Amino acid sequence: MPDENKLSIIIVDDHPMFREGLKSIIRRDTRFEIVGEAGNGREGMELAYKFKPDLALVDISLPDLNGIHLTAELKQTLPETRVVIVSMHSKIEHITEAFKAGAFGYVVKESASEGLLKGLETVALGDYFLDSSVSPTVVKSLMESPLRRGPGKDAEYGTLTPREQEVMRLLAEGLTTRQIATKLYISPKTAENHRANLMRKLNLQSNIELIRYAARLGLIDLDLWVDASEAGKV
Known part of the structure; x- marks a missing residue:
């Protein structure tokens, strides 16, 4: 006790x-x-x-x-x-x-x-x-103060559910929806639905746009963002 x-x-x-x-x-x-x-x-x-x-x-x-x-x-x-x-x-x-x-x-x-x-x-x-x-x-x-200070998209980020925010961070770190499903103990279909919903809410068209957006908001380390940019991945 x-x-x-x-x-x-x-x-x-x-x-x-x-x-x-x-x-x-x-x-x-x-x-x-x-x-x-x-x-x-x-x-x-x-x-x-x-x-x-x-x-x-x-x-x-x-x-x-x-x-x-x-x-x-x-x-x-x-x-x-x-x-x-x-x-x-x-x-x-x-x-x-x-x-x-x-x-x-x-x-x-x-x-x-x-x-x-x-x-x-x-x-x-x-x-x-x-x-x-x-x-x-x-x-x-x-x-x-506001949680995040981004280039005018903080309001959209705030519309994401906690799970969608988590999926977004993992996508920005380079994980696939199948890897995210395994990590979060959800089905691949559920992970893909979260991805589709957050992309729609944020008006993003590709993973490249998502990574750039996440980097601007500080959701991923800037060093990783720079390395990816220099490697031509972003």
């Missing part, structure tokens, strides 16, 4: 070795107790429903459910659980998405050994935490 005198934590990350590293850091502070860990988003949700933890450490890149969507679902269904994102991504777009989805903290994996405990302590007190040069004031201003 969880110790009621300690703050309970679940860890959702698909890398077992990194989970072990997080656990070793957390165990340095007796105020926290790890009550469960999961390697994907669906298992993470099951743990959250079972333990109703005070804090959840969530990676963005999970093999099934995107960590941003998991954060949003936790905020809606378990609002008392505060999410701290622990991710390899440090781009402002990922940080903005995380806080918009309901995260209280954002820790970059490279600096987890130095910033994790401080982040957990800060979030446990009800404050926002970001382990970079970006101040909490900037984080709050990000939350009050």
Whole structure:
């Protein structure tokens, strides 16, 4: 049984070795107790429903459910659980998405050994935490600003369902609809329907247009976008 005198934590990350590293850091502070860990988003949700933890450490890149969507679902269904994102991504777009989805903290994996405990302590007190040069004031201003600033198509992007947004991101990363179906545990026909719907909503005619659009909105890494452009793929 969880110790009621300690703050309970679940860890959702698909890398077992990194989970072990997080656990070793957390165990340095007796105020926290790890009550469960999961390697994907669906298992993470099951743990959250079972333990109703005070804090959840969530990676963005999970093999099934995107960590941003998991954060949003936790905020809606378990609002008392505060999410701290622990991710390899440090781009402002990922940080903005995380806080918009309901995260209280954002820790970059490279600096987890130095910033994790401080982040957990800060979030446990009800404050926002970001382990970079970006101040909490900037984080709050990000939350009050539009989620994305693109070339006039943010409104169209907002019409996509969460699943369509997820399919769009995977398409932009180069996955086929069959690969997306396998990754998201849906049928190929359902994946193709999502693709057709999002292309229609965004008025896009080809995968090339989709990749360009995703790059402008920051949905895919700019470095990958540049590499593809130089290779003549975009």
